[in-house]
């Protein structure tokens with residue numbers, strides 16, 4: 099995708115400094131485009147934990163590059179190497195608990211590293227694994243766009259070409275991935291195909307990924323959109339102003355339950371009550387086949403209460419925070435919730451659209467029926 103007309107991805111290898119990885123530091127969007135250099139394992143762990151990068155697919159790619167970076171600093175002593183690699187993997191795995199792409203990426207990288215005997219081979223394998231994960235994410239998101247496009251096309255035909263109103267939550271756009279996005283991929287595909295679309299963008303408190311990042315992306319791509327307060331979606335649905343909801347996923351269970359940004363569940367409930375199709379767009383790296391019941395089994399990240407108590411904005415070129423609550427009021431910050439499969443109309447994946455049921459998912463992804471472990 100593009101920022102100010104320049105092609106961009108969210109993570110890339112610095113051309114003139116081998117071993118240095120560059121990211122967009124998303125904490126400053128939409129007001130400032132800041133590029134950060136990541137050089138050491140600790141830089142990668144911090145970038146994921148403190149959300150310089152965020153979004154399930156991008157967290158995975160960053161972790162894979164983080165493991166490569168750890169290999170560049172690995173001890174020459176062969177006997178110490180296995181413990182060192184495991185510790186580096188654990189450091190990355192502990193950064194954020196909900197998005198399963200992190201474990202997927204680490205597991206893939208470790209398998210590749212294991213195929214090589216010496217440090218040089220292992221380091222090259224770690225780099226190749228990070229590149230594989232990155233390119234796979236780009237291609238899967240592109241395909242999600244192609245498979246989701248007919249959904250929007252069909253609604254557009256029914257509406258005789260009037261704009262299709264799509265509601266989305268958080269940022270499951272290209273900035274949460276490497277390119278295209280998950281929930282946004284069908285939207286970009288429809289817009290690029292000349293189908294009129296309009297996106298309702300949930301602001302997504304407390305970190306406002308919708309208001310800050312989804313709005314930024316859509317604006318950059320010329321997609322008509324309106325930012326709404328989180329509690330607006332139900333009202334719009336009651337008044338026929340939402341034709342379709344598409345959200346992303348951080349972890350999807352065997353039976354099709356979906357963990358996504360806090361508030362997704364409430365939108366799914368409102369969609370069900372109003373007969374609005376509610377789709378989840380996800381690459382297969384988001385499936386966790388070890389988990390059946392998402393509500394009971396998916397770990398939900400709890401972040402600092404200050405993210406709720408303060409709101410971030412910009413004045414005179416400077417990012418600043420404002421206290422919203424009484425100084426002494428405690429706050430709680432659950433970052434994700436789980437939408438049960440019964441509320442999901444379908445899963446838009448890189449292989450096509452399937453129902454959110456164990457049978458339908460297993461038919462589309464038969465090779466994943468075995469348990470996975472990191």
Ligand SMILES: CSC[C@@H](O)[C@@H](O)C(=O)COP(=O)(O)O
Nearest residue numbers: 152153154268270274346347359
């Ligand atoms: C692009 S995948 C979808 C999710 O990763 C996205 O909707 C989301 O919830 C991101 O949460 P975040 O806490 O910003 O990493």
